[in-house]
Amino acid sequence: MINDDDFIKSCDVPGPTKENIRAILLYKSMVQKEDIVVDIGCGTGGISVEFAKRAKKVIAIDKNPEAISITRQNLKKFNVSEKVQLIEDDGLSTIKNIDNIDIAIVGGSGNDLEEILEVIHNKLNPNGRIFITAILLDTKVQGINKLKSLGYNPKLVEINISNGRILDRGVMMISENPIAIISAKKR
Amino acid sequence: MINDDDFIKSCDVPGPTKENIRAILLYKSMVQKEDIVVDIGCGTGGISVEFAKRAKKVIAIDKNPEAISITRQNLKKFNVSEKVQLIEDDGLSTIKNIDNIDIAIVGGSGNDLEEILEVIHNKLNPNGRIFITAILLDTKVQGINKLKSLGYNPKLVEINISNGRILDRGVMMISENPIAIISAKKR
Amino acid sequence: MINDDDFIKSCDVPGPTKENIRAILLYKSMVQKEDIVVDIGCGTGGISVEFAKRAKKVIAIDKNPEAISITRQNLKKFNVSEKVQLIEDDGLSTIKNIDNIDIAIVGGSGNDLEEILEVIHNKLNPNGRIFITAILLDTKVQGINKLKSLGYNPKLVEINISNGRILDRGVMMISENPIAIISAKKR
Amino acid sequence: MINDDDFIKSCDVPGPTKENIRAILLYKSMVQKEDIVVDIGCGTGGISVEFAKRAKKVIAIDKNPEAISITRQNLKKFNVSEKVQLIEDDGLSTIKNIDNIDIAIVGGSGNDLEEILEVIHNKLNPNGRIFITAILLDTKVQGINKLKSLGYNPKLVEINISNGRILDRGVMMISENPIAIISAKKR
Numbered sequence A, B, C, D: 001m002i003n004d005d006d007f008i009k010s011c012d013v014p015g016p017t018k019e020n021i022r023a024i025l026l027y028k029s030m031v032q033k034e035d036i037v038v039d040i041g042c043g044t045g046g047i048s049v050e051f052a053k054r055a056k057k058v059i060a061i062d063k064n065p066e067a068i069s070i071t072r073q074n075l076k077k078f079n080v081s082e083k084v085q086l087i088e089d090d091g092l093s094t095i096k097n098i099d100n101i102d103i104a105i106v107g108g109s110g111n112d113l114e115e116i117l118e119v120i121h122n123k124l125n126p127n128g129r130i131f132i133t134a135i136l137l138d139t140k141v142q143g144i145n146k147l148k149s150l151g152y153n154p155k156l157v158e159i160n161i162s163n164g165r166i167l168d169r170g171v172m173m174i175s176e177n178p179i180a181i182i183s184a185k186k187r
Helices: A019-029 A046-052 A065-077 A091-095 A113-123 A137-149 B019-029 B046-052 B065-077 B091-095 B113-123 B137-149 C019-029 C046-052 C065-077 C091-095 C113-123 C137-149 D019-029 D046-052 D065-077 D091-095 D113-123 D137-149
Strands: A036-040 A057-062 A084-088 A101-106 A124-134 A155-167 A170-175 A179-185 B036-040 B057-062 B084-088 B101-106 B124-134 B155-167 B170-175 B179-185 C036-040 C057-062 C084-088 C101-106 C124-134 C155-167 C170-175 C179-185 D036-040 D057-062 D084-088 D101-106 D124-134 D155-167 D170-175 D179-185
Touching (some): A019 A046, A019 A155, A019 A179, A036 A046, A036 A091, A046 A057, A046 A065, A046 A101, A057 A091, A091 A101, A091 A113, A113 A124, A113 A137, A124 A137, A137 A179, A137 B170, A137 D155, A137 D170, A155 B155, A155 D137, A170 B137, A170 D137, B019 B046, B019 B155, B019 B179, B019 C019, B036 B046, B036 B091, B046 B057, B046 B065, B046 B101, B057 B065, B057 B091, B091 B101, B091 B113, B113 B137, B124 B137, B137 B179, B137 C155, B155 C137, C019 C124, C019 C155, C036 C046, C046 C057, C046 C065, C046 C101, C057 C065, C057 C091, C065 C084, C091 C113, C101 C113, C113 C137, C124 C137, C137 C155, C137 C179, C137 D170, D019 D101, D019 D124, D019 D155, D019 D179, D036 D091, D046 D057, D046 D065, D046 D101, D057 D065, D057 D091, D065 D084, D091 D101, D101 D113, D113 D124, D124 D137, D137 D155, D137 D179
Parallel strands (some): A036 A057, A036 A101, A057 A084, A101 A124, B036 B057, B036 B101, C036 C057, C036 C101, C057 C084, D036 D101, D057 D084, D101 D124
Antiparallel strands (some): A124 A179, A155 A170, A155 A179, A155 D155, B124 B179, B155 B170, B155 B179, B155 C155, C124 C179, C155 C170, D124 D179, D155 D170, D155 D179
C-alpha cells in the first residue's frame, strides 16, 4: 500500500485520490496483469501509479501540464514509468484515438463527461469496466444517467472517511471530503 | 439563526460549535425562558450565545483567558452580555459552587469528565438535562459509561455534516469533522 | 423535543422526518409566532407538528390520502390540530391557490419540483424562506439549479447521522440514511 | 471482486464484512502469496474467503458453530477450502497455539480484546500486520490504547458508506453502519 503522503504533490493539481478510495477502485476493478487502463484526468497520478503496478499498461491523460509533470515524478518515484504512457491533452479528443480499453477511470472530465462516456463505451472491450470518481453532485447524477442510457447497470457508492488523529488525550476524528465511485461493467 | 462565520474567532480557541450542532443541542435541550444553563468549556462562546437568547441565565466557564475574552466579545456582538456570567477558571472547581442547574453542557473537560459529571449530577434540578459534545472517541465512551453508572439512560448521536460549495461547474461537498452529542435527563 | 418513535406511523407513508433533521430545519427556518408555513408532501406530519407548535398556521399538503390520515392523527396527538389546514391534493396545484407564505418546506414534489419552486417563489413574502429536504441525488441538483435560476443564493447541507445503541458490551452505531437540506431566503 | 450478496448468510451469524471494508483491508494488509493469515471471529467467512484467494493459508476461528458452518459453505462456494483451516473455539485460547502469523485480523473478540492483542503481538512475524474491525466505540478506544501500550503506532480509519439505490425517479442513498479499521505493523 502507498500512504497518501508518499506521493509528490502540487498545490495546483488535485489529488492524489485518497488511499481508501484507491483501495476500493483496485478491488472493484479486478485489474489483471493483461489489462489496458485509461486514467482520464490523472491529476497527481495516484491512480495511474496503483494500476501501473498491477496492469499491463496505463494511459494517463491530463490537459494540465503541471499534472502531467507531477504524475511523471510519481511514476518515477514508484518505479512504474515504463508501464505508463503520459498524454498532455484534452480527455475527450485523446480517448477517441485509443482502442482496446479494459478499464477506464474518469477522474476529471471538464464539461465533457457524457461524450467521454460515450466514446469509452465504444472503445471498451467486452467485460470492460468504467469508473467515475465524483466529487460534484452534478457528476454523480450525470454519470449515472448517461451510463443508464448507454445500457449499463451502474452502481454508485458514496464514501465518507474520517481518520483518527491519535493524541495523548484521545483519538480525534478528522474527515475527508465525501467522494462517490460510480462503476459499470460492459456485457 | 447565526452563521458560523458571524462569530468572532481566535486561532487559539476552539469553536464555535457548528451551526447544525447548535441547532440539535437547542432542540434536544428544550431550553425554556426560566432555565439556568451552565456551559463548561465555553470556547468561542457559540453555545453560550444561543442559550443566552433563550434561557434565563447562562454561566460560561473556561480556564483559557483567551476563550473568556472571545466569548465576551461574542456575547456583546449578539446582545446577550447581561444574561451571561463569565468565569475564567477550571470547570470542575467552578461548578462545585453552582447550584440549581437546569441544563449543563460539557464541551471541554480536560481530564475531569467523570468528576464533572458527578458534580453536575448532584447539582442538577429534577428534569435537568446534561449534554456532552464529544470530538474524542475516548470522551464518548467515558461519558456514556459514567452517565450509566450515575443511573442515567444516556443517548449518543454522531453527526457527520458536509456543506455544499456551490461552484459554476457544480456542487462540491466539504466535510466538517464528526462530532457526537451525548444527552441524558435527570428523573 | 419529540422522539421519532412518538409519532404515529404507517408503512405506506414516508417519515417522520428524523429528529435531528427537524431540529436543523426549525433552527434554520427561524420560525416565528406570526409565520404562515406550507408543508408540501407532509407524509407522516412530523414537520407539520413541529412548525404548528411554533408558527401561526401550517398548511399541510399531500396527495396520498393515507398520509393525510396519519398526519391528522399526529396533529391530534400533539394538540396542534387547530393550527393546521390539511389538504389532500397535488402539491403544485394546491400552492397555486395559496398566498402569503413565510416558510415553504418541500419534502415531496413528485416530478414537479421545478414548477413548485417557481410558484413558491412568486407566493413567498419578502424574507420568506424555502427548504427542500432531499433524499434523491437528483433532487439536490435540480433544487440547487432551479433556486439559482430564480435568483436565490441557495445553501446545501448533507447530514449523516448515526445513533448509538447502548449495549452491555459497548456502544454500537446505527446509521440513518443521509439527507440533504437545501435552504434559500427571499430578499 | 465479490458482491456482499454472493456470500451464503445466516441470521445468527454476523457478516459478511461489507465489500468496501474488505477492499480496504486487502489493500492495507499488502497480503502476499506466502502469508499466513489468522481471522479471529470469522463470522460469515467473508474475510477468510478474500484472504484465502491471495495468501498461503488462513486460519479462521469462531466459537459459534453456526459461524464455522457458514464459513465452511462460503469457502466451498468460492473454491478456497483447502487454503483455510477452520477452528471452532474461543479466539484467545486458539491463537496461543498458533505461531508464525503474518496478518492477524480481529473481527470478534468477546471480552478478550486486550489479551488477544498481547498474544498476537508475541506470535506476529517481523513486519506482521494487525487489523481490528470495530463496530463498538469501546473496541476502538481499547484497541488503540492496547496497541499503543504494546509499542505500536496504530492508525484508525472510520468508514461511512452509502450505496445508491437507482430508482426511476432518481438515486436514493442507503447507509451502511459505520465501521472502523484499526491497523498496526510490527517493526
